Amino acid sequence: MEDEKQILFAGFGGQGVLSMGQFLAYAAMNTGKHVSWVPSYGAEMRGGTANCLVTISSEEIYSPLTEHPLVAVVLNRPSLDKFETKVKPDGCLVINTSMVDRDPKRTDLMVLKIPVNELAEEMGNTRGSNMILLGAYLEKTSVVKVEDALQHFEVIYRGKKEKVIKRNREAFLAGVEWAKKNW
Amino acid sequence: MEDEKQILFAGFGGQGVLSMGQFLAYAAMNTGKHVSWVPSYGAEMRGGTANCLVTISSEEIYSPLTEHPLVAVVLNRPSLDKFETKVKPDGCLVINTSMVDRDPKRTDLMVLKIPVNELAEEMGNTRGSNMILLGAYLEKTSVVKVEDALQHFEVIYRGKKEKVIKRNREAFLAGVEWAKKNW
Amino acid sequence: MATVFKRPESLTDAKFHYCPGCTHGIIHRLVAECLDEMNIREKAVGICPVGCSVLAYEYFNCDMLEAAHGRAPAIATAIKRLKPDCFLFTYQGDGDLASIGMGEIVHASARGEKISVFFINNTLYGMTGGQMAPTTLLGQVATTCPYGRKVENEGYPVKMAELLAGNEGSAYISRVAVNSPANVVKAKKAIKKAFETQAKGLGFSMVEILSTCPTNWGLNPVDAMKWMEDNMIPYYPLGEFKVKEGK
Amino acid sequence: MATVFKRPESLTDAKFHYCPGCTHGIIHRLVAECLDEMNIREKAVGICPVGCSVLAYEYFNCDMLEAAHGRAPAIATAIKRLKPDCFLFTYQGDGDLASIGMGEIVHASARGEKISVFFINNTLYGMTGGQMAPTTLLGQVATTCPYGRKVENEGYPVKMAELLAGNEGSAYISRVAVNSPANVVKAKKAIKKAFETQAKGLGFSMVEILSTCPTNWGLNPVDAMKWMEDNMIPYYPLGEFKVKEGK
Amino acid sequence: MNKVLMKGNEALAEGAILAGCRGFFGYPITPSSEIAEYMARKLPKIGGIFVQAESELAAINMVYGGASTGTRVMTASSGPGLSLKQEGISFISEAELPCLIVNISRGGPGLGGIQPSQGDYFQATRGGGHGDYHTMVLAPASTQEMMDFAILGYELADRYRIPVVIMAEGTLGNLMEPVIVRDEVTNFVEKPWAISGCQGRKPNIVNTLHLTAEELEGRNRHLFSKYEDIQMNEKRAETFMVEDADIVVVAFGLLARVIKRSVIDARKHGVKAGLIRPMTLWPFPDEHIKAVTDTCKVILSMEISMGQMIQDIRLAAEGRVPVEFYGRIGFLPNPEELTREILAVAERKGL
Amino acid sequence: MNKVLMKGNEALAEGAILAGCRGFFGYPITPSSEIAEYMARKLPKIGGIFVQAESELAAINMVYGGASTGTRVMTASSGPGLSLKQEGISFISEAELPCLIVNISRGGPGLGGIQPSQGDYFQATRGGGHGDYHTMVLAPASTQEMMDFAILGYELADRYRIPVVIMAEGTLGNLMEPVIVRDEVTNFVEKPWAISGCQGRKPNIVNTLHLTAEELEGRNRHLFSKYEDIQMNEKRAETFMVEDADIVVVAFGLLARVIKRSVIDARKHGVKAGLIRPMTLWPFPDEHIKAVTDTCKVILSMEISMGQMIQDIRLAAEGRVPVEFYGRIGFLPNPEELTREILAVAERKGL
Amino acid sequence: MAKGRVSFFYDSCKACGLCVHFCPKDILDFDEDTINPMGFHPVVIVKPEECTGCAICALMCPDLVIEVEKG
Amino acid sequence: MAKGRVSFFYDSCKACGLCVHFCPKDILDFDEDTINPMGFHPVVIVKPEECTGCAICALMCPDLVIEVEKG
Ligand SMILES: Cc1ncc(C[n+]2csc(CCOP(=O)(O)OP(=O)(O)O)c2C)c(N)n1
Ligand SMILES: Cc1ncc(C[n+]2csc(CCOP(=O)(O)OP(=O)(O)O)c2C)c(N)n1
Ligand code: SF4
């Protein structure tokens, strides 16, 4: 329980936050960790924000929920507004600056900024922004090692089209590279 | 409670046992008694037997039900079979001999026999057999005085056609006469 | 002498509980005769409604289920899907099928479920003592339309055969009556055709059968037959409304 | 310059929660415009379904009720009977009206209830994430018919306008679409005619409105309009199916 | 005092009309159908609305619609019909629409039979529908109470904006007794929330959807604070010879009244029996139970079921006296049988 | 051991398939629809039947029909849908047809919302339908248990000829965790009562109608003797640190698992907390409660409702220790909040 | 000699009169001297010799009271 | 001079593109430089002078974003 990490992903409905979290959970599971993934399913209705919480631990997970995640990955402004105050003291905040036009107010947090929408557009892969972010984040923090994640890519995307896997791998690697250079 | 009387009427569905009981309850109520009338509604289905229980008392009636009525008025054989054993010790059994082809077995009961179907057919009023029986019974036992019953005839049948009232009154009186002669 | 008429094997020995002259009994017999003649009694599964025929499971000599009021088509759907070799029939009154069970019957027909529905239209709720049904005729008195059914209050009587014939999934839809020897013979033919439609896997089949309720109509059985002819048949025309031919 | 197009009074200021390009919004506006033009907003009572339009009570600027899934016609029936001067309308999706609410809609129509029903047919369950509806087209994929709708499994898509037009109690039944400016104009005319039918007390009125669900169809809003034209309208022909004329 | 001989079902229907009921929406089912039939005869003559719904589902939703107009409306049914109404009752409770729901109960489960039963106690008192809610539940014991509770029911329904259920055994619905016909009710509460077209005011909205957890929780807390008020103010029970009773029978409905006879008879046999008759099943009169736990030796729950109310009695007794059970199904037992049972329990307990 | 990451809803569906489920009949409703969608994909490929019913009423009656053939069948729904199924569940219980009924629950009453809830506890455990009956009710707390209880559910259903309800908060349905996929079940009980055409045997009848009181009472007594067996044999609960606990929390479902964390945290704060997690809600594991009443100072019922299971706890505790309550609606509380509440109760009680 | 022969399960007859009404030869009637266990006067054939064995009586009997032979 | 004038409630625009598609003059487009509070690039008129005030854009807009004047 001591090494239990809880990571929140939040953004608009279409930004791929749920699949980001699932990818991470898969990757962590494949490296032998206990994991859980839980979405907030806001409403039996259209649009709105989406978020999910991933827990990774080397022991049994009692609570897949928390008020205070260690890390919050926010892909848009409303998510920053909502979750900044919730992150654990000395936690981490990952911010998509393409969609967030303010700086965080807290000073005790490690803040990682990345303009994923621009990066994705540059790559000509607008739907890849979530994987770019994840690549960058893992490169920086090693919640799951980049090599391990890459190793399990095929397994995680089992059943998906070759092309899709390729595009996601490219986006993920682009994130890794960006982080190496910028963070 | 001491003078409480419970009278059971039983027969086939079409023999008018329910309305016999209701008539008696009305008549008793109109002479100032506490009364209740409760049918056994056998089944959400067709045919079969019908019976009802009338309670008459000068005090509040707690139980409109009993296992052991004081009187059983049986209009057919199955009813005799079913209720003969139930009647209170020293109670009374009124039997329609037109539809009952055996004698009662118990010896402690007052038994009153009357062939009401024949009497009704004689009168050319086949649907009047229940009122014949009631007339005879009241003449014999005075649960409600015949005069009182007659006095309330119009009230009880309020809303019914004049002709119907007349036919019922005639049948009732025929029963009274028959009882005077035969019982 | 040869026996030309006797009790079908597909009926048990139990006596019907129906009122004297109630044509539920005739219809039971016709269904049973068809099961006999098609030799499908041992594959048949019948579903009783809630209505006067609620006890039909005591009469049909085959596997039987008692449904909740109106739900027979849903039950039949599941059984037919899971046991496609069985012959499924429901036997439903007009309260059961056309009132509370409207959703289930329309959808069973729309889905083209391969079941046979026998719909007994006697213009009211027999079992519960003569309340209005969706099929009660205009002007007809019932305990819940004591002043006679009026368009303004209760609307028009529904014509189930016509309604369901409109569904693509319906393969055989007809209306018959049992008010005369000739019509009884026709009714039996329709019932058999419904089973044949099922045997061929063509889709949903329903026979609407006009039936009497002497008790709640307040008529003797013979007059009830006449009343049906004079009042019901003009509003509920007899005939076939949908016939899909075999492949 | 004169204002030729602005927000109708019968809508509140609330923004719609619908997905981009979802034509629920167009239909809301058309209904509101008719309330405005007939000057009946203050007598109107609207009933929302359970479906994407579950929040319509936040949008229509008149007395509104939220129904249980499928039951809007029953609710409307009671209100109209008790408050005959009110204008009752229900706004129902195809899951709401044609699946779970089949019993209620057929009977409201059969009884000739003087209510106006707007039936939004988008071939699937939008709100719950794209499950099959009774109106899903053959071959169409939905989350509960992942291999495409097949006659053998799910039967034929139901045609509600045609089905209800058969009921004597139906006074006005039509089908419209909102996939082009011309069709939007026609849709509004039909909606108004439904209200007029109610005003005249002629009976039950329903307008089936073909609508898009870009989200669950997996199409952008413009392509969704095209898909409607190419796939829905051929199966669900537009037009008037029943028109009772005034007295 | 004008006494009229009436059936329980008729007395209830007439009571509702006297209380101003002007809308009946129902689907026939034995043994409740007489109520619908009475309404079908009477309502059209006094400007009321009678609709035979296509189903119990439609009926309860018509009640939802009718009640939302502020009109006093009702429905009546039995067993299977009540089950079909549970979704609607949950909605009506949440929307806080006052109305009367009558259960002239019969034997279950399933199709069961039409014999008298109290087996719907849990359904009525715990809310057979989904979510947290309560309806008030009144249990009359005489034809007179059938009328009086219909009138009372509407008063409570309007005061608390809550659906009120009247639950009576089929036998009581069929029981004919003299009834004092009450005066017509003339004072009604204002219902500014009612639906009628928004002329001259802001639109009214009747709704049970609460998408955010905060709003949903708020609504639930609101309902439960109302339920607390009701529990404070509206518990009703009749006690009969409990003061010195060693054995206190708890029973409701017609059964309870029959038991009065058995209590008297038991005392003739030297057993000090008494009776508590809950007249409200929800809120359950637990103080009446608590009050006897100091003085009596045993409580005996008598029900026409396999034992449901006994849970409420045990919850009230909190283990301070033993609570025993006697139940029948499909039978309204005779006083003789009930007396025998009281005596048997007394003997077992050495009383 | 092959671990797969699965959502609770998927694990449950897959578990049912492994247990031999070959018929799914349902109507979509959030948050249960994924189960239907999973079945729609899988069943046709393995010779099973998937029917999207026109309504919950049709769905539960299809389950009645499907179960009567002896096939393992199921349905899944939530709040309002469960209410609509109550008539059918009453019928299925009476007819003693084994089947699985899943409630991935949401907030009520009325339309409510789709937030997690345990507010259908009464409905599930008391029988929201009419008459006296029970279903078995299983409450999983993990994705693994979603699968395992589906398999267990069918086993119990067949053994006792009883419908088994699995009740889980919406959050659990959506929760993804690694799951050990179980082996396919291969041993099934004989069902000589099943409907399939009477070839080679006497006709079978599935029926719930019992017109005479004697027959009806007999049926009810039969059902209740079965229920007694179940109560004897099938109560299940998990206990966690209760041996020395001063404060015992009772909670079920995912909530209970979250509370384990709070129990540990409370102990870090010096409060000896423990947890009893009923895995069967009916039969309720009252012995587990009774067992701690001698050792603990207070019991705390934690529920995502206004307080329903607390009645069963109080009935078990019989007044021997106080039973307190903490409830939220629409929220699955975080461990931090629950710890705070445990500490607060401990402080109030001077622990 | 009669072309047909009808026999009755008297106990099942409810005296509804449908067979009496529909018999083309008009040769059936109620037996007023008998009451069967259900309380009805069951039907009997009055002129057996005229029976054609057409089975119309059986066809219209709702209670399967009548069996018909012919030949 | 333009015959018509359209104005937009930008905050309500969901960038569905229906107005863009249906405008007979083809003079509407998305404003790629702006993100409204809902996260969309709202529609603007590119050639206001060509607007005829036909109101087809408004007719097809599901979100009542557009008001039209004419004259
Ligand atoms: C859910 C439910 N609602 C109502 C009833 C009561 N009920 C029993 S039979 C019946 C109607 C019977 O009429 P119909 O279907 O026309 O059959 P018939 O008796 O006329 O043959 C009703 C309403 C019930 N048993 N269950
Ligand atoms: C009794 C009940 N069953 C199911 C649901 C879940 N549900 C909500 S909306 C819906 C269907 C919506 O589809 P439709 O009526 O076509 O409306 P749309 O969203 O497509 O506009 C369903 C099944 C519910 N809320 N209540
Ligand atoms: S009540 Fe009517 S339908 Fe029922 S058995 Fe009697 S005659 Fe037949």
Ligand code: SF4
């Ligand atoms: S899901 Fe479909 S119907 Fe619902 S709002 Fe979105 S596009 Fe419209």
Ligand code: SF4
């Ligand atoms: S068989 Fe024909 S002729 Fe003979 S009794 Fe019957 S109906 Fe009459």
Ligand code: SF4
């Ligand atoms: S038709 Fe049958 S039941 Fe009727 S009188 Fe003739 S034999 Fe008897």
Ligand code: SF4
């Ligand atoms: S008013 Fe007509 S021309 Fe002007 S922008 Fe709109 S659609 Fe185009």
Ligand code: SF4
């Ligand atoms: S139609 Fe309306 S919402 Fe869609 S892009 Fe145009 S202005 Fe925006």
Ligand SMILES: [Mg+2]
């Ligand atoms: Mg009928």
Ligand SMILES: [Mg+2]
């Ligand atoms: Mg839809």
